[in-house]
Amino acid sequence: MxxxxxxxxxxxxxxxxxxxxxxxxxxxxxxxxxxxxxxxxxxxxxxxxxxxxxxxxxxxxxxxxxxxxxxxxxxxxxxxxIAYVPENMGIFADLTVKENMLLAARGARHARQMDDQRLQWIFSLFPAVEKFWNHPAGKLSGGQKQMLAVARAIVEPRELxxxxxxxxxxxxxxxxxxxxxxxxxxxxxxxxxxxxxxxxxxxxxxxxxxxxxxxxxxxxxxxxxxxxxxxxxxxxxxxxx
Missing domain, CATH: 3.40.50.300 (P-loop containing nucleotide triphosphate hydrolases)
Incomplete structure (x- = not known):
């Protein structure tokens, strides 16, 4: 067990x-x-x-x-x-996808300081996150917002x-x-x-x-x-x- x-x-x-x-x-x-x-x-x-x-x-x-x-x-x-993705996803609509991700990456003050290897792994899970990297998150479809919400939750390693x-x-x-x-x-x-x-x-x-x-x-x-x-x-x- x-x-x-x-x-x-x-x-x-x-x-x-x-x-x-x-x-x-x-x-x-x-x-x-x-x-x-x-x-x-x-x-x-x-x-x-x-x-x-x-x-x-x-x-x-x-x-x-x-x-x-x-x-x-x-x-x-x-x-x-522990990372939590609520039902409403909690996306910051006026920020870009990149800015949403950066907010969750507590160890980085600039996008270039985010772990590139981890980002590439996240992009492989959710290609839309990379495709719309510089787009306002509020313009994404419902599915793309959900992908962003999960991607943001795991931008740093999580146990749960x-x-x-x-x-x-x-x-x-x-x-x-x-x-x-x-x-x-x-x-x-x-x-x-x-x-x-x-x-x-x-x-x-x-x-x-x-x-x-x-x-x-x-x-x-x-x-x-x-x-x-x-x-x-x-x-x-x-x-x-």
Whole structure:
């Protein structure tokens, strides 16, 4: 069994008067791609934001690489080697693709100071980033913005990449490109946690899976086992994969 890079134990999150997470238990094995599935409103995005410290856990424990990060500030969490791509991608529309990348490269003050070898690797994953290097990010298509968002998250080496619905609203051809890119990222040793609604995306990429409902994880196991059990799919998700 793989060592768990990230674990959540009994995590509760309140947002104002609302109790969103009701004791989430989640394990993300090192070097694997974990899918976080569930119906709309199940608590998936809240779980990601709680991991990143954007919303604070009111109870429970979050550990990353053996360190307790439950009450850590977001900058410290990011500094430990966790990158987060939110559902809205967080692109700076008025800046160029290059400027968006430079902002994320904390060790560089100028584009020429960015790690050229790493940039070339990123360009091989996401050719659109290189093609539109000097274009305003706001002019990119939805798929190109998603590629930029992921590229920006990995402009520096990361141990864990967390991405919220990377395939949302994308054309099938772009989704296939994203699947290939995530597969290569995983092969490079990056641990990945993905929230996803596209079931084909989940089936093709996932090693392990956790399914959420009403603010708790109601199922955890191998993605392959879930993909092969149609009755369990209906029970957990209300649909067949």
């Amino acid at each position: 793989s060592e768990n890079l990230l674990t959540l134990a009994g995590v509760h999150t309140h947002i104002g008067a609302y109790h969103i997470l009701h004791g989430v238990d989640l394990a993300v094995p090192r070097g694997q791609l974990t899918m976080l599935l569930g119906r709309n409103g199940a608590g998936k995005t809240t779980t990601l934001r709680t991991i990143m410290g954007l919303w604070r856990a009111s109870q429970g424990r979050i550990a990353f690489a053996g360190q307790d990060i439950t009450q850590a500030a977001t900058p410290r969490i990011a500094g430990l080697g 990449l967390i991405v919220d619905e990377p395939s949302k609203g994308l054309a099938p051809a772009i989704i296939n490109n994203m699947i290939e890119a995530f597969a290569r990222l995983k092969a490079s040793g990056v641990t990945i946690l993905l929230v996803e609604q596209n079931i084909n995306f989940a089936k093709r990429l996932g090693d392990t899976v956790a399914v959420m409902d009403n603010g708790v994880v109601v199922h955890a196991g191998s993605m392959r086992a879930l993909a092969e059990d149609e009755a369990l799919q209906h029970e957990l998700l209300g649909l067949a994969l």
